[in-house]
Amino acid sequence: MAVYLNTKNEIIKKKTIFIGSLNSSVAHPREIFREAVRFAAARIILAHNHPSGNPDPSEADLVFTRRMVECGEMMGIEILDHFIIGVDDYLSLREYGII
Numbered sequence: 001m002a003v004y005l006n007t008k009n010e011i012i013k014k015k016t017i018f019i020g021s022l023n024s025s026v027a028h029p030r031e032i033f034r035e036a037v038r039f040a041a042a043r044i045i046l047a048h049n050h051p052s053g054n055p056d057p058s059e060a061d062l063v064f065t066r067r068m069v070e071c072g073e074m075m076g077i078e079i080l081d082h083f084i085i086g087v088d089d090y091l092s093l094r095e096y097g098i099i
Contacts, residue, residue: 001048002032004041005080013039027064029071036077044072046082055086057093065093 004013015035018027036044046068050056057065065082072079082093093099 001046002035003045003047004036004039005043005045006040007042009043009080012041029068032068033071033075033077036075041077043078043080044068045080047085048083049085053087055084055089055091057084057091057096057098061093062098065098069099 002015002017003011004015006012013035017031017035032044032046035041046065061082061084065079068082069079079099080094081099084091084093
């Protein structure tokens with residue numbers, strides 16, 4: 001899921017970008033940033049769940065998040081955070097130090 005924010009950090013759009021399988025999910029930055037440009041978003045918050053229930057980031061999560069941050073820097077659209085949702089907990093990749 002992507003939450004698109006304006007310059008006042010107000011939500012302007014929420015969108016499900018991709019629905020994955022039990023053990024994988026592949027979203028492409030182009031799909032996420034296409035919508036950001038379409039809605040003139042200044043910032044994006046990303047979120048996805050881990051069906052295993054464990055919110056610890058996988059290597060793929062870390063690579064994806066770093067790639068999103070790099071793309072955002074090039075486009076002038078900040079990735080504010082990326083949340084991974086588990087069964088009883090969540091993890092903020094900003095708090096984790098990735099963003």
